[in-house]
Amino acid sequence: MQDNKQNWNKIANREALIGIGLAIFNFIWWYAFAYGLGSKDPEEYSYIFGLPDWFFYSCVLGFIVMVVLVIIVVKAFFVEIPFEDDEGEEQL
Amino acid sequence: MNLVAIIPLFIFLVVIFLVGLYASKYVQSSKSFMQEYFLGERSLGGFVLAMTMTATYGSASSFIGGPGTAYTQGLGWVLLAMSQVVTGYFVLMILGKKFAIVTRKYKAITMVDFLKERYKSSVVVILSAISIIVFLFSAMAAQWIGGARLIESLTGMSYTTALFIFAVSVLVYVTIGGFRAVALTDAIQGSFMFVGTLILLIATVIAGGGISNIIADLAAENPNLITPFGAEGNLTPAYVSSFWILVGVGVVALPQIAVRAMSYKSAKSMHRALIIGTIVVGFIMLNMHLIGVFARPIIPGIDVGDKVMPLIALETMPAWLAGIVLAAPMAAIMSTVDSLLILVSSTVIKDVYMNYIRPDAKQQTVKRMSMAITAILGIIVFIMALDPPDLIIWLNLFAFGGLEAAFIWPVVLGLYWKTGNKYGAIASIIIGVGLYTLSDLLPKLLPAFTDMFQTVFKPFGMHAVVMPVVVSFFAYIIVSLLTKGKIPNELKPTY
Numbered sequence: 288m289q290d291n292k293q294n295w296n297k298i299a300n301r302e303a304l305i306g307i308g309l310a311i312f313n314f315i316w317w318y319a320f321a322y323g324l325g326s327k328d329p330e331e332y333s334y335i336f337g338l339p340d341w342f343f344y345s346c347v348l349g350f351i352v353m354v355v356l357v358i359i360v361v362k363a364f365f366v367e368i369p370f371e372d373d374e375g376e377e378q379l
Numbered sequence: 380m381n382l383v384a385i386i387p388l389f390i391f392l393v394v395i396f397l398v399g400l401y402a403s404k405y406v407q408s409s410k411s412f413m414q415e416y417f418l419g420e421r422s423l424g425g426f427v428l429a430m431t432m433t434a435t436y437g438s439a440s441s442f443i444g445g446p447g448t449a450y451t452q453g454l455g456w457v458l459l460a461m462s463q464v465v466t467g468y469f470v471l472m473i474l475g476k477k478f479a480i481v482t483r484k485y486k487a488i489t490m491v492d493f494l495k496e497r498y499k500s501s502v503v504v505i506l507s508a509i510s511i512i513v514f515l516f517s518a519m520a521a522q523w524i525g526g527a528r529l530i531e532s533l534t535g536m537s538y539t540t541a542l543f544i545f546a547v548s549v550l551v552y553v554t555i556g557g558f559r560a561v562a563l564t565d566a567i568q569g570s571f572m573f574v575g576t577l578i579l580l581i582a583t584v585i586a587g588g589g590i591s592n593i594i595a596d597l598a599a600e601n602p603n604l605i606t607p608f609g610a611e612g613n614l615t616p617a618y619v620s621s622f623w624i625l626v627g628v629g630v631v632a633l634p635q636i637a638v639r640a641m642s643y644k645s646a647k648s649m650h651r652a653l654i655i656g657t658i659v660v661g662f663i664m665l666n667m668h669l670i671g672v673f674a675r676p677i678i679p680g681i682d683v684g685d686k687v688m689p690l691i692a693l694e695t696m697p698a699w700l701a702g703i704v705l706a707a708p709m710a711a712i713m714s715t716v717d718s719l720l721i722l723v724s725s726t727v728i729k730d731v732y733m734n735y736i737r738p739d740a741k742q743q744t745v746k747r748m749s750m751a752i753t754a755i756l757g758i759i760v761f762i763m764a765l766d767p768p769d770l771i772i773w774l775n776l777f778a779f780g781g782l783e784a785a786f787i788w789p790v791v792l793g794l795y796w797k798t799g800n801k802y803g804a805i806a807s808i809i810i811g812v813g814l815y816t817l818s819d820l821l822p823k824l825l826p827a828f829t830d831m832f833q834t835v836f837k838p839f840g841m842h843a844v845v846m847p848v849v850v851s852f853f854a855y856i857i858v859s860l861l862t863k864g865k866i867p868n869e870l871k872p873t874y
Contacts, residue, residue, distance in 0.1 A: 299476035303795065306472025310465050310628055314620075321458050321607045322616050329602040337590030339605050342454050346461045350661040357468045357657045365653075367646040370479045 295368045305360055313353050320345035384693070384702035385534055391571070391706040392548050395564050395713070399552025402560035412746045416557035417488050417725040423562055423643045425651025430569035431562040432639050432652070433660045434714035436466060436630065437572060442708035443525060445664075446671030447684020453597060453604030453675075455614045457668040462619075464664065465627040466636075467657030471649055473631050474640035477794050479649070482641040489722075490634040490790065491730040493641075497793045497872060500801035501735075506808050508730045510785045511634050512723055516760070517774035519719040523764040526712040532689055533705060542764055545713075550757040553717045554750050558642070561717045568710030573659055575707025576666040582695040583673045596676035604675070621841035624848055625780055632787035633779065635722045720760075724753040777815065780844035784811030787848060788855040793872075796859075800866045803859030811851035818843040 324332075325341030335343040409415035423431070449456040478493075485496035491511070495504045526549075527542035534541065552560045587593040597604040608614050630636055643649050674681075674691040681687055688708055692701040728749050733740060740748070763771055788811075789804040818836035822829045836843050 295476070295480060299480065300795065302475055303473050303477065306469050306475070309472070310469050313465055314623060317458075317461065318616070318620060325607040329598060329606055332605070334591065334594070337592075337594055339454065339594065341607060342458070342605075345607075346458060346665060350461065350464055350665060353464055353468075354654075354658050354661065358654050361650045361653050365646075365650055367650070368476060370476075370483050370645065 298366045298368055302365060305364060309353070309356060309360065312356070313349070316349045316352065317345050320349065383698040384705070387699065387702035388530075388533065388706055388709060391709070392544075394567065396548065396552055398563050398567065399556040399560040402552075402556030402563055405559050406555070406557050412742055412749070413488055413729065415559065416746075416749055417721065417729065418638070418642050419557070419559040419562055421483070421642055421644060422559075423639075423648060425643075425648040426655060427562050427566045428639065428643045428648055428652040429655035429659060431565035431714075431718070432470065432636060432656055433467070433663065434565040434569035434572065434711065435635055435639065435718040436463075436633075436660070437569075437663055437711050437715070442572070442667060442711040443529065443685050443688055445668055446674070447687045449668040449671030450675050450681065450684060450687045452609040452614065453601075453606070453672055455603075455607045455609040455619070457665070457672060458607050459614065459619045459622050460664045460668040461661070462623045462627045464657065464661040465623065466630045467660040468653050469628055470631050470636055471640060471653050471656065473791065474637060474794070475649065476646065478637070478640050479643070479646075481794065487641065489725050489729050490637045490786070491726060494789060494793065494804070495730075495734070498789070498801040498804050500805070503789070503801055503804050503808070504730060504734060506805065507786070507789075508726050510782060510808070510812060511726045511730075514774060514778040514781050515635065515719050515723050515726075516756075517771045518778035519716055519723065520760050520763045520767060520771045521775035521778075522712050522716045522719070523760055524767055526709065526716065527764065528685070529689070529705075529708055529712065532686065539765065542761065546757060546761040546764075549713055549716050549720065550754060550761075553720050554753045554757070557749075558721055561714075561721050562639075562642070564717065565714045568714040569659065571710040572663055572707045575704045575710075576663055576670065578700070579692055579695070579704050579707075580666045580670050580673075582700075583670050583677065583691060586695040587673055587677050590673075593673050593676055597672070600676070600679075604672070615840050617839040617841050621845045625783070625842055625844045629780075629783035629787060629844065629848065632783045632785070632790055634726075634782065634786065635718045637786075637790060638722060638725075720753060720757060724749065724756055727752050727756070777819070780842075780847075781812050781815050783844060784815045784847040784851055787811075788852055792855055797872055798863060799855060799859045800862060802862040802865070803855040803857075806858040807851040807855035810854045811847045814847035814850055815843065818846070 321341055324344065325339070332339045332341070334340065338347065406412070406416055409420065411420065414420050445460055449460070482493050485493060487493040487496060491504055491507045494507055523542065523545065526545040527538055530536065530541035530545055531538050552564060584590055584593070594605055601610055603610050603612050607619070643652065670691065671687055674687050678690055678694055681690060689705060692704050696704065728745065732748065733745070785808045788807045792799045793804065818832070822832045836846055838846065
């Protein structure tokens with residue numbers, strides 16, 4: 288029982304770290320494309336599906352990439368653990 | 380405004396009302412009233428959890444104010460809004476399983492319950508309860524005003540009548556149905572928001588003659604509209620990026636969001652919610668704000684941003700469809716208001732009344748009190764929204780940033796750092812809220828030093844929320860370390 292609990296805590300901690308990792312990746316992608324491509328003169332922008340390239344990569348593609356990453360991470364690394372360890376008496 | 384557009388809105392209100400009735404059956408039959416009324420007996424599945432988080436979070440500001448600002452600022456504001464995608468996965472991943480395990484162990488029903496058990500300090504509890512009541516009460520009043528204005532502009536009714544209709548419909552289902560009614564109606568409201576924005580985006584793109592055409596029109600009017608820097612070129616990267624804290628990762632600390640991270644049934648529902656939540660929040664934010672930008676060439680010259688959404692809907696689609704689509708912002712406002720109402724009510728009942736006034740109250744008393752308090756709070760908000768005092772408007776501007784500055788470290792570090800203690804938490808709350816409030820108050824009181832305050836409170840032109848969050852982090856860590864020896868062993872966290 289105690290081992291299990293230790294283990295669940297480890298899992299919870301690891302998943303929180305994954306969350307931080309994803310957020311950092313998300314931020315870098317968003318920032319790099321927006322200000323990397325968007326800082327040019329607007330006349331030099333190229334366009335994808337009618338949208339300026341910085342916007343397409345940063346906001347549209349960036350969003351899709353994050354969705355795919357979240358799906359992969361959840362399916363591959365997240366563990367289903369039980370939450371209720373002991374069914375105590377109900378409070379109020 | 381014609382009748383055809385009003386009918387879908389009223390059908391929507393009726394459906395929401397019926398859901399409230401359905402949920403009230405659970406409240407009546409539950410053997411654990413508090414768990415059911417304030418937490419839906421921790422039974423949310425993945426879809427409802429994702430929707431209630433998104434819908435609680437997506438409020439009047441994302442549906443009315445946001446598109447209005449995007450209309451003025453162009454694509455730069457959509458970029459800023461996209462910092463919210465992170466909320467879809469970050470909140471559940473960070474609080475996630477740890478919060479679920481710990482709050483079950485503590486039998487916590489509110490975020491304050493968690494803080495109370497974690498820090499065993501009545502100062503922490505009282506400070507937290509006060510912050511929640513003051514800030515969220517104001518936020519709630521502001522949302523009611525938004526809801527009433529929307530009904531007013533759609534139907535042509537007077538503001539008071541509109542407010543009355545809005546207040547009654549929300550109050551009834553929240554009072555009788557509690558958290559479960561809030562979560563279920565959020566799921567419906569969230570779905571409306573999702574579908575509504577999609578339809579409206581398509582209609583707007585068609586009306587504008589295709590995306591390329593719209594972007595060309597925007598660039599011809601003002602090239603800045605299609606850059607990341609805003610219409611006047613004054614949206615700096617530092618300012619836009621700092622919204623990652625205010626409306627992105629900082630959302631972890633909002634009590635109305637955090638409480639949802641303890642309401643789900645199993646790890647499986649949490650996993651589903653992570654995926655659905657990320658998709659829904661990103662989709663809604665992207666589309667909603669794009670609609671605002673794309674509306675500009677179609678209906679130029681709107682000077683009140685809040686009118687962009689209703690006007691573009693009426694402009695681009697038949698009245699009955701516009702009615703359905705405009706139920707979306709209505710849904711956004713209601714789903715935020717209902718969550719705030721039940722949360723403030725739980726704070727008053729659970730964190731104040733049951734902790735300090737009547738710890739031995741009987742189940743029947745608690746039940747009657749809970750419903751009564753929920754209704755009374757709603758009525759007070761209604762009266763305030765009739766003629767909103769300036770203080771409420773001012774506090775509302777602070778609500779989210781203030782709560783984030785107060786709670787982010789006591790909650791997050793409280794979960795993951797065992798050495799963190801009550802002194803650290805108290806320091807963090809006081810410093811966070813204090814600095815954030817001062818950042819607005821001081822420049823008003825001492826206008827002569829505005830420049831100095833700008834450098835101190837908004838370094839590099841960042842949003843005022845950043846500095847308090849950073850300083851309160853160090854306050855929590857340093858104070859906790861300094862007072863490490865003062866906490867007896869038996870009071871240390873055991874997880």
